[in-house]
Amino acid sequence: MEFLRLHLDHLILGVLGLMSFVMLALAVERYLYFWRVNLKQFQHIELLKLALTRNLTTISSVGSNAPYIGLLGTVLGILVTFHDMGQGGKIDVNTIMLGLAMALKATAAGLLVAIPAIVFYNGLLRKVEVLTSRWTALQDGQT
Template sequence: MIDFLQNGLDAIIFGVLGLMSLILVWLGIERHLFYRRVDLAQYTEPESLNIALTHNLTTLSSIGANAPYVGLLGTVLGILLTFHQLGTSGQIAANQIMLGLALALKATALGLVVAIPAILIYNGFLRRIDVLTARWTRMQRERTGQ
């Protein structure tokens, strides 16, 4: 198990974060294009409008909330592996410890690189939903003459 983690930890963590990034970009583009072309007149009920506007936002929010934890998991496992290697080698050198810790921290950094844009995109879409919903409400009032 230790050998598997030593050889594949970076690939696993970076693979998961890469997949999260790909989903983030894909859903971000899809939502952006949807918001640009949405026809508010086709919605007659606020619930159906809300369902259409918030589609896939939970996934974006989940990526933003969980990417740092995936990175942190990689860091913690990297630190555990570093200490295991130091314990089994019988040599404790400061440069080995620092190098192992530095390499382990790259997973947390990558997790943050994924999470920060995800949260920014998610919050931007929430604002866009507020604007579209307000426009729809105004349009409904004009239709009914209120």
């Protein structure tokens, strides 16, 4: 329990930070790819879709799982606080409230990672639809 008390914040925020970094790097890579993609080089729409949707699953996974990582941090933080309360001794209300507030910051951090990830994912998915439609129009002889 002492390990959790000392390292919980670093572990949870570290995992969320890593998830955020990976998501942001992949989102930037996708936007740059979409900006310079040559639709004429694709002979089949399925090959185009494969190229356009690369890494979108990872971005979506970060968006859907970051709140759970934050919630795990909150639950473990509350568990540590309740454990400290159950040990007896002198524990004042301020110490308990501080422990609970510190636990809830993990949920907030999870949401701060998830919300931009879902925004990026939805924006990238829309761009995939637009590029796919442009490819179809090129195939039909329209520009």
